[in-house]
Amino acid sequence: MRRLIVFSLITMLLAASAAPALAYGPRIKDVAKLQGVRSNQLVGYGLVVGLAGTGDSDKSTFTVQSIVNMLKNFGITISTSQLKPKNVGAVMVTAQLPPFIKPGDTIDITVSSLGDAKSLQGGTLLQTPLKAANGAVYAVGQGPLSVGGFSAGGGGASQQKNFPTVGTIPGGAIVERDVPTQFEAGGSVVFVLNKPDFTTASRISEAVDRRFGPISRASDAGSVSVFVPLEYTGNLVGFIAALEELPVTPDSAAKVVVNERTGTVVMGGNVTIDTVAVAQGGLTVRVSSSTEVSQPPPFSGGSTVVTQNKSVDAKEQQAPLIVLPATANVSDLVSALNAVGATPRDVISILQAIKAAGALHAELQLI
Incomplete structure (x- = not known):
């Protein structure tokens, strides 16, 4: 009886140890991505205020001009010669707009100094429109910066950790418009391999055909086209999710x-x-x-x-x-x-x- 119990426990342990290996093996979603589903880059120009004398100097004329233009929008007229922008810094703001994101969602942004500011620590980014390559505004960023470094000095000595002229604002930009994503064309979806390889593309096609029948075709080393079955016409998301979970063994060249x-x-x-x-x-x-x-020798008159x-x-x-x-x-x-x-x-x-x-x-x- 004891031997039977021990044998049962060993069998259960072996089954439990084998299950994760199958569940966490490479899948199609690990080696390929859906064509048409990608992120978009955003960029903007803005001002960071509230710096403790570590902002841009008078030599950064674009910073002075930006402050003048900003104040003019608030009905304040001032000459550039009257400004000493040590508490303000001109920055470039960058972000990644993920696919399927909706208006009202927030994304992280990175703020980088454009002038000769010494540090952006303690600064706050003013409202900055973020544009895509087509010139349209897709998000607006604003908020206090988080700088993972510092710069201190005095008396001819200074110490710096990391890069205090670059900061981030988690969730600092609000999405104003979404990017239409079209991943279905002519009743089929296309998977693009992360690393083009003929063997891997053929294996993906074989894995799909084993599960759904002959509905896929490896177009080349970098893409596999899959036709959507009739029963999944109204459930495209479920079909793609089922495809992404199919196990596949990628191949690679010896290197x-x-x-x-x-x-x-x-x-x-x-x-x-x-x-x-x-x-x-x-x-x-x-x-x-x-x-x-x-x-x-002594008294010889020589020298050492x-x-x-x-x-x-x-x-x-x-x-x-x-x-x-x-x-x-x-x-x-x-x-x-x-x-x-x-x-x-x-x-x-x-x-x-x-x-x-x-x-x-x-x-x-x-x-």
């Missing part, structure tokens, strides 16, 4: 990414090499210096002489010649390189030499 500045090497799991011989060794040159003092003696010692480490067999996975390649005793920077040189020899079947990318 080795090398960062020579940090000595970082990242290799994909499908990197293979042919049989190749590698010799790893190093030459160490050590220069040492010693001081000798020559003391003349100090001399510097330098010696050079060159030592070359033994470089074993190791044959790396043809491997089918990255684990064998890493184990073989570790057996040579190579450091990360040595691995970079070895991989470059193996690639030059034509034995590395992967793209070698330097960043």
